[in-house]
Amino acid sequence: MADSPFGLRAPSLPAVFSFRAWSVGLLAAAIFYIVGHWIKQTPLWKIRGPPSVSFITGNYSQMFHVGAADFHKYITKTYGRVIRINGFFWDSQLVVSDPKACTTILLKEQDVFEEAHWFLEGHRHALGVGLLATLGAHHRRQRKLLNPVFSIKHMRSLTPLFHGITHHLCDVLQTKVAGGPAEINMVEWLNRLALELIAQGGLGYTFNSLDPDVEENEFGKAVKEFTPTLSSLIVFRRAFPLVSRWPKRLRRFGAKLLPLPMVHNMIRVTDILKKCTKEIYEEKKALLERGDDVFKQQLSEGKDIISVLMKANIDAPAEDRLPDEEILGQMTTLLFAASDTTSSALSRILQLLSQHPVIQENLREELNEACSRSGKTDLDYNELVSLPYLDAVCRETLRVFPPVAFAYRVTRADTSLPLSQPIQTATGAQSSVFVPCGTAVAVNIIGLNRDPHIWGADAAEWRPARWLGALPATVAEARIPGVYANTLTFIGGGRACIGFKFSQLEMKVVLSHLVRAFRFSPSKTEIVWKFGGIASPSVKGSTDVRPQLPMVVERV
Template identity: 35%
Template structure:
């Protein structure tokens, strides 16, 4: 019986692959754009882009320039764009032409529900209108008293692993950053504690949020097939398909989706009940602010429960995943550049000592908690954060679909397949574009980070 299911699943997968491959874009126009050879019959070049691909993408940019032809699933031709002018054209100037891909929207909708990263058009506009005021500077400022104790607890946890005799010991900080950020987002955004900083604590919702992206990468080659499956199959047959396909990670992702949906609904019910009973608390989280705003808006602008639960999963996953990556990368950079670490430590120490003296704080300087405005005014800390995010963005690739034939200008001239220098690329309708931030770090791979003294801007040499 098991072997029959595997055979049936393999047959269905073959049919799905044929369905996708039969809809590929004709290669005639993009054949003029240079790029690497296809490296795998199924994943093209994507398997290298979705690994720790910084060096790989920097080499592509060095070899072919800021607009490159790459191969996607089953050899579909795509454009990999890092040229600054081309990026501006896609993301800002012609954003009415370059839309979020259906693959991206439908995949996120299945994973997280109808949240901000799963919707487009009027529904997306309505959600943005509701959420923008929630994430205002005033509300962000109010979150610092919630976040500071979590940072203190996180530090105590890390220090518990340090050798008491002062000897050298290697500590993997990435899991610690993951625990800290999911607790930050849980308390500040949702108003709940996962107890995540304690390594002994486990929670199925927390585990699902932390693992879904990593498990999903094991089956990323299925993403181009998701729109077809959503359009063509009912939920019943989609579930049957997941059961039949010989892909255990696919079933893992489904169970994680069930877990996230179940817990987000529970959180929404509990938040509403607390608001109705006046138990929102003195320190309000962003979810409470959003529910209050949603309740007071007009009927046609109000978000549905399905949309609200979608926002819960989106904010928790988005905030946790990107913050963990950014914090881990900052610590990695500072560990490699001792002079930058010493300078940052000196800046923070000086400001803490000054604040302690001004406020009459008589405890150790480590226990001084700086106000929001003081933290935001630290120039070197600001430079470290901005430069790290520039060179190593937590989300360094996004996709867009060109909805009609367009011309994509470039800042730096390209050499096409015939050896001719060109200043623009013709993009046919239906072309998928992979947008990369690694072009901003061109020429920086493996070289030292230098942050300019006394200035908000910084330079990577």
Template identity: 40%
Template structure:
């Protein structure tokens, strides 16, 4: 046996040396080799720090200390460019190179497995076609039409929380209630289907409980996710489903169950909406099928040219994407705003006075009136700037390109770098949270929550940065062809919920500390809890 052992050890040594030589060779040949960056491990690079649940300081401080373009490492030393330079972001998202930068293949394939061939999993011409059809249902005019639906949903939330608080200071898990109201809002206004009565005695919907597990289950599988583009080429969908069912990792098996629950629900809801529309058309009443976005989308899709028409599978996928993104991102944004306000009673009271003044005889104000309430707008903008639900997003070029920098960085060799050559397939991390806190843009108090900064003219450093984000000088909802198409709906829902709740209730911090985890969507957890939650003390105010 000894000779075999010696051969095995020798083989392993030779293989290890070959890997190390290749890593060194790649490092020397890399077009990013002159960029500065923090030290990393040989095999995992900076993956652990990039995706650590408490990786806030790594993104906001460690990486930021090296400039607006930083070289990081991925698995086995592969190049990763961390980018926060405004000109560089414009270049890859909206200008000269916007068409060659897209989501990484593993993200595209992961989204396809979760939702099907929809907006989040399509690329190139298919993505543009879908976005063109979807743009109409997210217009300001459409927001005005569905506003009454949100008032109705939020009033039900208000009644339940009022009963739970019983007129006294009561601790309530506000993350759970923000998730419930967000799902019901997107259910009613987005797909025309109720998910939750929002009664204080009723349990959350199965759909919400299932979708809330997606991020916590998939986040620890970053290494496995890299294999998805190869795995999806193996056999048939049925065979791949079987492989997932017997996978050794329990998260993969659980994700399979959740995907089936969500898809079957989405398909059933789609068929239900199609049936309602067809029945209405038979009696000449198609205009009475509802104002929800999916019903409008189905009807509009039937009238477009064949080249732009979406298939049933694409429409079902849009529903899943719409429900998930519209419910999860909005619920954590609302939770963050309530948490921040609970920690700052003076500003909470200032906002409450503005909302009570607008709430004349408990009437529901219009979309346009709600959107221009100055302090409500300032609180939303500042919280979404400082605490974006998504900390980072990734892009990959399909061919070699050169990225210009507005703020050149000092290379390792001491030379100034104002353009970065990047190879095809190189991952670019868009540092959403980091650029939103950039002191060169927002000033020395960039990492402080100051809503008042939005009440007057913004500094020239903010306006002149020309960040390519679609939302008010920040990258919170990204920019370019893959920006968040539903950000207007999210903003409207957030403001509606705050308008109703803060007019009648006071929120204070719980005795249990809240910890925010940096998953795909930032998620709160109470110290000692088993899962996501955010208990706050709620007091019903006298009318």
């Protein structure tokens, strides 16, 4: 080591050379990997798609920014059912809405088309070992134990609870419009409502989120912040596989060093979620340790999902039981998956009803007649699901505006996607697409749900009346592999949304009260919808990251 003019010892030539050698070696390895990946993906290059806008992030900025809805509409109309887009460093990825190809992805070859590594590891570290973070036999074992919790029988038992929570919201809104029509940020209250529905119906816990006089606790705040924070990281999450195999402490240390406030916020939010769900779980577990009879009595009185799940876990064969870590994972996953998707769907419905006053009045009339026939204001499960116009409004909204626009998969082996209609490529028409191992594939939920070849020329139009008559024959012929209403809104196959009946019940209970009690009209502000993980409304031009949906509300 030689002395520097400033009294410091300068590194010797061999040390400098060693550092440079390592840097050059790492750069060469990265280039070698990227070029090798490009060569493997050459069969995809002939598939048409939009030009990349960035060498580093490809088309991601177009896929997920505020105006992404227009971009999605443009690429589907321009390039058809199979589209090639670019990810990081010109990584070729497919966006697929062909029904036959989607059947292969979600049903026939679901073990080849698995969840992306960044998706699995991201949810594992943010939410724990829940349904969103497991694959294969592990996922099926979790799902087997959870399936009875989401049965129709259990949904019936939750209906009175949902009515009671919604009454609380109506009381709050009645106070706000007591002096006449008022502009209210409805998404804020729908978020609070959805959070309380899943808290009480899912965890047997209350955030008191509908009481404006009660200060919100850190748990409730963290749940509300989770999705906006996660959405702000949606591009960075695709780089997660690069560090996912590092030790947990090293990942956490590295994340804290990053000069990115949203990363630090994500760490804080997930720490709170895990801490609070563990406290709730330990309280329930303590009842079990005090004696099985005491615990069973609590379970017989409580209908929340986690209590019922814990009871099922006790009664299950040893090989099917979930460890504590996985029960905790289901709890945090429930909070995330059930609250924001429901509030997104309800926000969209109320916005559409405000823009279509005739449809709003028709729905109100059906609900009033149903209550008059039954002689009660709280319709039971069977009465709610038998209302055709209410069902049509829900189905049409979830078809045209699914809260989640894409389902992401990555191929674990070379495979081929058969197509129901040939596509035009740079080398001519082809009726199947070869997909190399390691290719990212996005199932285009919104594209298939609005496909004019399936739903007709008005496929992109919100028209609930289409569900009151016979659907076009092309809908049945398409054989869409979804679990709900010939759509992919709740996906299909072994990873279909397990809680879609829960979500449907929430929506119908809430609408049965809000539409009868209040009239909704658009405000003068322009609303745009952000496409992160879950669609959320915002005022155009606003810098506020929180969802916003100002509407004029008045008593009926």
